[in-house]
Amino acid sequence: MNTWWIYSILSAFFAALTAILAKIGMKGIDSDLATAFRTIVVLLLAWSIVVFKGNGNTIWQLSQNNLLFLTLSGIATGLSWIFYFKALQIGKVSQVAPVDKLSVAIAILLSVVILKETLTVKAAIGAILIIAGTIILIL
Structure with a gap:
């Protein structure tokens, strides 16, 4: 069974929680200090997961291409x-978070242009709706 959508929903949930917790x-x-501190926490969490899973020794398998694009x-x-x-510091979460999700429409566009993925009708309509919703929130 394909479970990518479960991880996507969890990602969206924690991204939403990020906005609320960060604002507080x-x-x-x-x-910038808040971002730097949060980055340390993310760094420790990510490496803890790598070590816990026993994948630390696979770091040597990273190619130059991996290193370049991950950097x-x-x-x-x-x-x-x-x-x-x-x-977030100067705006309302209810405005900033949805505008930030414009990244979804941008990612769809970039996936077509850079990765040569096929643009489906559903993805195009979804991107247009996201853009329209963002414009409504900004105005």
């Missing part, structure tokens, strides 16, 4: 978090 946790501090992904993640936390 960064009260009275700089958003670029890490940079993109870091920049996303920095801007997300800054937006």
Whole structure:
């Protein structure tokens, strides 16, 4: 059975929880400091899982291509978090979190352009609805 959707739902739940907990946790501090501290927690959690699963010794299997694109992904993640936390610090979660989900429509577009994935009618309609919803929230 394909379980990708279970992980996707869990990801969405924890992303939503992230916004709420971050908004509460960064009260009275700089958003960059909050991002840096959260990044340490994520780092420790991720490596704990790797070690617990016994996959630490497979780090040597990473190719130059893996390292390059995971590094670029890490940079993109870091920049996303920095801007997300800054937006959360000065905006309402009910506005920032949905606008952040515009990334779904952007990811659909980039998957077609960069990864040459097929754009289905459902994905196109979904992306259009996300964009329309984002515009409504911004206005």
